Amino acid sequence: MGTRFKDILDSTFGIRFIFSKLNLSSALSGSLIKESRVMTDVADISEAYRELAEFNNFVNLTHNNSLIEKIKIELFELRDIRNTLIRISEGSIPDDIELFEIKSLSMINQKVKTFLESTEINCIKLPDLEDVINLLDPEGNRITSFYIYDAYSSDLKEIRKEISSGYIESEDAIYKMSLIEDRIRGEIYLKLSVRVSDIYESLINLARVDTLIAKARQLKDLNLIIPSHSINSTSYSGMFNPEVKEILKSDRKEYQLIDIEFTVSEPLLITGSNMGGKSLTLKTLALCQYLYQFGFGIPAREASIVAVDKIFLSVGDEQDYRKGLSSFAAEIKRIDNMLSAAKGGKLILSLTDEPAGSTNPKEGTALATALLKVLMKKRALSVVTTHYNIENIVCKRLKVVGFENGVMNYKLSTAIDTSAPGEALRIAEAMGADSEWISIAKAELGVNKR
Amino acid sequence: MPFIEEILNYGTLSIAGLEKNTGKTESLNYILNRLTINSIRVGVTSTGVDGERIDQVTRTSKPEIFLKEGVVFTTSEKHYRERKILSELLDISDETTSLGRLVTAKALSGGKVMLSGPVSTASLKRWIISLKKRYNVDLCIIDGALSRLSLASPAVSEAMILATGASLSLSIREIVNKTAYAAELIGLPLSQITGRETLLDYEQGIWTIGRDGEVCGPIFESAFTMEKRSIFRIEDGGAIYLTGALTERFLKMISTDTNLTEKELIIKDFTRIFVTPALLRNYLKKGGKITVLQKTKLIALTVNPISPNGYTLDSNRLIDELYGRVNIPVYDIKKNGYKI
Structure with missing residues (x-):
């Protein structure tokens, strides 16, 4: 079974931000998104985006705004009654509260159904539940309220009249009334039980309408796009991290958009100075991949994405102290898991930040180089960042442009030389670190070179 | 008919007890029974989560609330299922309490129900607004708790009736002191600050x-x-x-x-x-x-001179001494023969 949305909700790449910005009307829709599993089949994914595109066309027409608000107001009343429906399908007779829930769902269904039929939307068809409403509204009031109405049977009406007039011993009458009510509930149950699957379908589809409206509106709100699908290479132009972009915006700063492309045939190696945004780029790539495989809008100007079986993100700041592993041991385990998935014939996306970056440079370089060589042999999408000089390997390389006139340029450009950038000292200096420390370090570097 | 007419001047009323067994429920029943339901629409709920028929602490009986036809009430799912009243379900809210979701219904005949409603001040406010807007309720009555365990403050209501009595203390002087202090606090002035x-x-x-x-x-x-x-x-x-x-x-x-x-x-x-x-x-x-920031007007005190362990105080003396101190109408609803 694949990853569920709720499993990744609190991951470091920040998918919770996207989820929290989703303006859902019903809590049910949120629960269903959280329970949903990642899609790995490109056919499913493209179907999901086809639906999203349909809703996007719908929400983008300004004359639809009031209709959308009307739909959202109806969906606001949508409750998660899956347990009620399961109980009924398993043979238990519903009580008044459960019948009320079904009645109000059916009334929402009919209203939203009428609204949707006046639009171009074809991907969601709601069932006709008029007969269910008739069953639960025998007096034809069409109000969302419920009790065992007098209209269900004449003997019920009689006995209630007697009770309220106070002519007969009330305890006995109340008992008789409850027997009649139970009988009526049983009759309602029999008629409802054949409609439960339609009612369930209505519930799920109403939540889908809610979700798709919210996702479509999010495209505009966060500047997201609907991506195209690819089988060999994933490429983004103008990719950004929505959460970081918003933080920068509140500081009146501009986010630098990233262009990046990598293929299944060779790993992509990103080099660049510290603070160059390499880890953020990897996290954003993970975010985009999950958004893609859960059918959300993608934060980029253009995107073409390969669907993968599994996504691996290894960023050094995730120390797994709960399992008693040091940062190095945790990293080795993560990479090992990734490699065994790649060797198991799965198409994976592996995003590895500075492999073996916390150990000594000699062994670290060896481990990083070897990792690239192993990945090279597999059909996998992989992006690796490093500080090390990885020379004797031919793969695609990008470099963070780095410090320019005292300002960090986070853009990626094609790297020509294979040597690692020596900007650590310049950055430390620019940060105003202790001058004695930096000047001795410079001298040390000079000694080594000689 | 004491204080009923005064109640009609307000849109929200809370009935709070200074202690358990001060006769709060009797007071509530008394008021609900006497309001002219035909001319005004009444909504009622309780902020207590302890809706058991038998008081779990003292083992004394805890009456259910009797509602007349037409009263809108909010209670928990659990107590709605246990109701002994013919009622029409109007709404189920997303808010849950330890006894399930909150259910709002209208009484279609007279009958008894146990009330257990909103548990926080914010949710109590939402309840008042929703009843007034959606069901045109004129008077919202809150069966409130004053204990520091309760998060829902009855101070959101415009008017308040405070129930006191022998369960506070067996000394009349002590009851009067405690009750007078509570009345003093309720009487603190409303801030005139902007915003x-x-x-x-x-x-x-x-x-x-x-x-x-x-x-x-x-x-x-x-x-x-x-x-x-x-x-x-x-x-x-x-x-x-x-x-x-x-x-x-x-x-x-x-x-x-x-x-x-x-x-x-x-x-x-x-x-x-x-x-x-x-x-x-x-x-x-x-x-x-x-x-x-929120002020409620204390319109009456009710007293229950019987302590949970059966000791009975002199009701008249208690009423006189309380009235002498707080200068607000004081009633012993049971003693004075007001039928409930």
């Missing part, structure tokens, strides 16, 4: 308010974390706002500083005060000014 509604939304900390109503701070996260002799200055005409409890420690600290004693001290409502009567009165005598 009262926005202040209510603050949830934590101690804040200072400038002369023109600008809020600064929080100067402390809470009265529990502040330093013993913290220094803070407030301009003339400014005020101090406590979002949480007014504790002895805080009041002692500011009452020793004449510069601060002159400032208005604002709290959310009277239920936030946790200081002894002596300390509070001392502070007020010194010229201290304590105001509230």
